Amino acid sequence: MTDSAGTNLLQVEHAGRDFDVSRPWLNRVIEGVPRRSLRAVDGISFSIRKGETLGLVGESGCGKSTVARMIVGLHPPSRGRIVFDGADLADPASAPLRRRMQMIFQDPYASLNPRWRVSAIVAEPIVSQGLAADRAALPARVAGLLTQVGLSPEDGDKFPHEFSGGQRQRISIARALSSNPEFLVCDEPTSALDVSVQAQILNLMKDLQDRLGLTYLFISHNLAVVAHIATRVGVMYLGRLVEINDAKQLFEQPRHPYTRMLIDAIPDLQMSGKARIPVAGEVPNPLAPPAGCAFNPRCPHADERCRSELPALLALASGGAAACHAVVEGRLAN
Amino acid sequence: MGAPLLEVRNLRVEFPTRRGTLCAVDDLSFEIAPGEMLGVVGESGAGKSLTGMAIIGLIERPGRIVAGEIRLEGERIDNLPAEAMRRIRGKRIGAIFQDPLTSLNPLFTIGEQLVETIATHLRLGRDAARRNALGLLAEVGIPAPELRIDQYPHQFSGGMRQRVVIALALAGRPQLIIADEPTTALDVSIQAQIITLLKRLAAEHDTAVMLITHDMGVIAETADRVAVLYAGRLAEIGPVREVIHAPRHPYTRGLMSSIPKLGEEHERLTQIDGAMPRLNAIPPGCAYNPRCPERFERCSRERPSPLPAGGNFAACWLYDR
Numbered sequence: 259m260t261d262s263a264g265t266n267l268l269q270v271e272h273a274g275r276d277f278d279v280s281r282p283w284l285n286r287v288i289e290g291v292p293r294r295s296l297r298a299v300d301g302i303s304f305s306i307r308k309g310e311t312l313g314l315v316g317e318s319g320c321g322k323s324t325v326a327r328m329i330v331g332l333h334p335p336s337r338g339r340i341v342f343d344g345a346d347l348a349d350p351a352s353a354p355l356r357r358r359m360q361m362i363f364q365d366p367y368a369s370l371n372p373r374w375r376v377s378a379i380v381a382e383p384i385v386s387q388g389l390a391a392d393r394a395a396l397p398a399r400v401a402g403l404l405t406q407v408g409l410s411p412e413d414g415d416k417f418p419h420e421f422s423g424g425q426r427q428r429i430s431i432a433r434a435l436s437s438n439p440e441f442l443v444c445d446e447p448t449s450a451l452d453v454s455v456q457a458q459i460l461n462l463m464k465d466l467q468d469r470l471g472l473t474y475l476f477i478s479h480n481l482a483v484v485a486h487i488a489t490r491v492g493v494m495y496l497g498r499l500v501e502i503n504d505a506k507q508l509f510e511q512p513r514h515p516y517t518r519m520l521i522d523a524i525p526d527l528q529m530s531g532k533a534r535i536p537v538a539g540e541v542p543n544p545l546a547p548p549a550g551c552a553f554n555p556r557c558p559h560a561d562e563r564c565r566s567e568l569p570a571l572l573a574l575a576s577g578g579a580a581a582c583h584a585v586v587e588g589r590l591a592n
Numbered sequence: 593m594g595a596p597l598l599e600v601r602n603l604r605v606e607f608p609t610r611r612g613t614l615c616a617v618d619d620l621s622f623e624i625a626p627g628e629m630l631g632v633v634g635e636s637g638a639g640k641s642l643t644g645m646a647i648i649g650l651i652e653r654p655g656r657i658v659a660g661e662i663r664l665e666g667e668r669i670d671n672l673p674a675e676a677m678r679r680i681r682g683k684r685i686g687a688i689f690q691d692p693l694t695s696l697n698p699l700f701t702i703g704e705q706l707v708e709t710i711a712t713h714l715r716l717g718r719d720a721a722r723r724n725a726l727g728l729l730a731e732v733g734i735p736a737p738e739l740r741i742d743q744y745p746h747q748f749s750g751g752m753r754q755r756v757v758i759a760l761a762l763a764g765r766p767q768l769i770i771a772d773e774p775t776t777a778l779d780v781s782i783q784a785q786i787i788t789l790l791k792r793l794a795a796e797h798d799t800a801v802m803l804i805t806h807d808m809g810v811i812a813e814t815a816d817r818v819a820v821l822y823a824g825r826l827a828e829i830g831p832v833r834e835v836i837h838a839p840r841h842p843y844t845r846g847l848m849s850s851i852p853k854l855g856e857e858h859e860r861l862t863q864i865d866g867a868m869p870r871l872n873a874i875p876p877g878c879a880y881n882p883r884c885p886e887r888f889e890r891c892s893r894e895r896p897s898p899l900p901a902g903g904n905f906a907a908c909w910l911y912d913r
Contacts, residue, residue: 317779417700422867423636444605451637452868453807457861464860479780486852486861509854523784525809527836527853540749 260499265280266305266341267441267473268329271337274497275299279545296544298324300497301338303571306441311467311474313488315481315520317541320346321497322366322477326445328363329475342441357387360434366426366447370418377414380404383437403432408462424455429460441473450485460487481524485509493517496544496552503578512578513589515557551583559584595666596623597800598647598768603660603670605651605824607871616642616655618824621898624768625857627798629791631815631832633808633847635868639824640804644770646670647802648685649677664691664768666680674805685714686761686799688790690773692753695760696745700731700757703741706763713764728759733789750784755789762793769794772804808851812836820844823868823879840901841908843880878908886910 269450273479280286280293299321308314314322327333331347342359345352363369364550370379375381377400384390384399407428418426427447434442447463448456464487466472478484485490485505492502493516501514512518539556551569554560563583571581584590610729613875617639624630633639645651647662649669662670666749669680676797689695697705697766706725710716716724722741729737732755745753753775761769775783775788791814794801803815811818812832818843819829828841839845869875881891890909898905899912 317781326803328852361738415690454635454847454850454864455850455867458865460852460858461863480852481780482854485854488856506755506857519781521854523780525784525807525856527809527812527851538785540751541779554836 263387263489265308266552267308267343268301268306268475269341270329271339271341273299273302273325273328273340275328275333276336277323278562282292289316294393294545297497297545299328299335301501302494302497304306304340304492304499306473308440308473309467309471310489311476311487313484313486313491314475314477314494315479315491316494317479319496319541319544323445324476324497325494326361326443326477330359330443331356357389357437357466358439359441359443360437360439362427362430362434362444362447365450366423367418367450368500369430370426370433371554372418375414376404376421377417379418379429380414380432380436387437389437400502403436406435407432408458415485418482422455423451424458425488427451427455427459428462431459433465435470440471441475443475445475445477446479447476449478449480456483474536479586481509481520481590486508493499493520496541496547498580498581500553501578502571507577511576513574513576513585514553514577515559515584517580519556520562542570551581556571557584559590561589578586594625597628597665598624598627598802599661599663599666600643600647601661603643603646603662604658605639606658607647607655608749608805614874615874616824616871617646619660620821620824620826622819622826622829624800624802626767627794628798628817629801629803629815629819631811632802632804632821633806633811633818634827635692635806637871638821638867639747641772641822642824643782644687644802644804645774646664647689648681648770649674654869665911674849675767677755680765682709683764684766684768686764686766686767686769688754688757688761688771688774688778688840691749692757693745694776695757696753698745701742704739706756706760709763711762719734725759725763728762729756729886731793732756732759732762733785734759743844749776751785754782754786756780758786758790758793760796765797768800770802770804773806774803775810776807781808808836808848809822819849823874824871825879826898827880828901828906828908829898830902831907834903838902838904839882840904840911841906842884842886842910844906846883846885867870 275298276295277298279296281291313549316322328335333383340347342355379398380403381396391395400414404411404413435577447457453536474528476487488505491505491508492499495516502515512521548555550565554564571579572586573579598707601621603617603620607614625912632640646657663673689878708720710721726737734740734755774784787810787892813830818832819837820827822843828844832900839848846864864883877892878896879893896907896909898907901911
């Protein structure tokens with residue numbers, strides 16, 4: 259992959275993750291069925307530069323959340339490696355590096371402990387990572403964090419149920435920022451929110467990035483949101499990266515047929531009256547992925563090679579990279 | 593426009609709670625013409641689903657309709673006994689809900705559920721109902737219906753299940769379908785398929801649809817007219833083009849500009865500060881006034897009724913001058 263400018267904060271190298279979805283042991287013995295494993299993510303490579311926002315888009319089940327969880331260490335990768343600031347995260351010696359990353363989850367109703375006061379929630383990373391030299395300074399730090407995300411210091415005495423969805427997501431962000439991380443993994447942070455609140459959170463995330471120099475991995479199924487916030491965008495399909503490019507390039511000149519399909523499927527708010535090409539078919543079962551390119555059953559450009567040979571993610575002359583035989587062979591008109 | 597198919601007049605839905613009565617739908621009025629697709633948008637808690645539930649008579653206790661009336665072809669349906677309402681539901685008004693998995697009974701095959709619905713509402717024999725069901729499944733785009741009709745809901749994917757739910761909603765040949773967030777649980781590519789399908793079938797069957805959604809994009813592609821709800825009240829109603837391109841109510845304007853759009857680059861999105869008020873703390877006057885950039889003295893004192901504003905009606909004192 260091209261790393262033209264900036265230094266890489268994070269590199270994902272041929273990472274993959276399998277999940278064991280076998281029947282219980284007794285069933286396997288009696289029915290004679292073998293173990294089965296689901297390949298959630300396979301052979302993914304990308305890098306994130308310092309200070310940028312990499313957006314990751316795809317439909318449900320494409321493995322984008324698994325990638326997020328592999329990076330923060332909730333699911334260690336089955337294959338490949340993840341390098342953060344030059345150190346392999348699988349190496350036990352790299353444990354202190356984990357303090358420099360935090361995660362924001364989709365559902366602000368499930369990710370905050372309802373029995374804890376907001377101040378305790380926000381202070382938890384500071385306490386658990388032993389970052390507070392002085393306990394007496396903790397309340398002031400929490401107040402500062404709450405102010406930073408647009409809440410008031412008095413909100414620290416309340417419980418999560420006293421807040422709306424948008425305010426809860428602000429609390430999640432304050433908690434994520436409390437250990438002074440450089441890198442935030444955001445898994446659908448605005449998907450559970452209403453649009454007007456989503457705009458508030460997206461603006462807040464941009465402001466914080468400018469002010470604190472944060473690097474984001476921003477995962478979403480909403481292309482318009484990703485187009486707004488990301489500097490580069492990767493598109494995933496059935497566990498693989500099918501295209502990655504600068505956000506502007508990717509949305510103006512999508513190369514992979516799947517990216518084109520996704521962009522075409524966005525409801526047209528401008529009401530230009532353009533005829534949309536209805537996309538046939540659905541995402542295949544990841545337990546039995548099709549041979550060759552996983553997108554071939556739905557792809558209008560699929561040929562014999564697509565049905566037998568897995569396309570590699572190749573850098574394109576126009577910038578970015580795509581995993582598509584048709585693009586590489588020049589079979590696709592632009 | 594001739595006589596409306598559905599008329600909602602001054603509808604008010606309340607929930608008594610230990611800490612006082614909450615008014616979830618407040619003085620809401622609108623009409624749906626035969627064959628029309630009315631989009632209903634609003635943020636969570638705006639009362640859009642509750643309005644749909646009120647129309648099909650399925651408001652969960654202790655919620656109840658305390659004022660106003662709902663008329664289907666001129667006949668009141670909001671005060672009907674449960675048995676009479678049951679005959680209207682499914683036959684004259686169909687429903688599609690967000691989660692197709694909960695709308696289907698997991699213990700019966702798709703065919704059994706369709707045949708029962710068709711046999712009940714159209715008074716057909718089992719064989720005729722089954723032929724009818726096969727036709728419906730083919731119509732909603734389910735491949736190999738002869739094979740699929742004897743399968744259970746869990747054997748279908750999310751998109752296919754929603755197609756089955758649409759087939760069920762159409763089974764009684766209703767005049768009106770209440771579609772509550774029919775595409776929200778689906779992926780974008782499937783969402784596009786379902787919207788296209790719903791739009792085509794509604795046109796072919798000349799069925800009116802009340803499409804409830806929080807997604808303005810879905811509305812822009814399908815609806816003829818749009819009603820925008822805020823805190824249980826109607827903020828604005830008008831033809832889809834007008835509401836999207838020339839919104840009159842400050843709330844609709846804020847809502848439209850807070851949606852990120854492809855092909856438009858902004859460093860920041862326009863945001864509406866604050867959040868929709870909770871039902872127990874709706875401010876006096878216009879419910880939107882504390883967040884409104886254009887409010888003036890009258891807004892916090894008097895509640896506006898929908899007033900003519902361009903091609904729309906907007907509940908805003910800006911248009912009473």
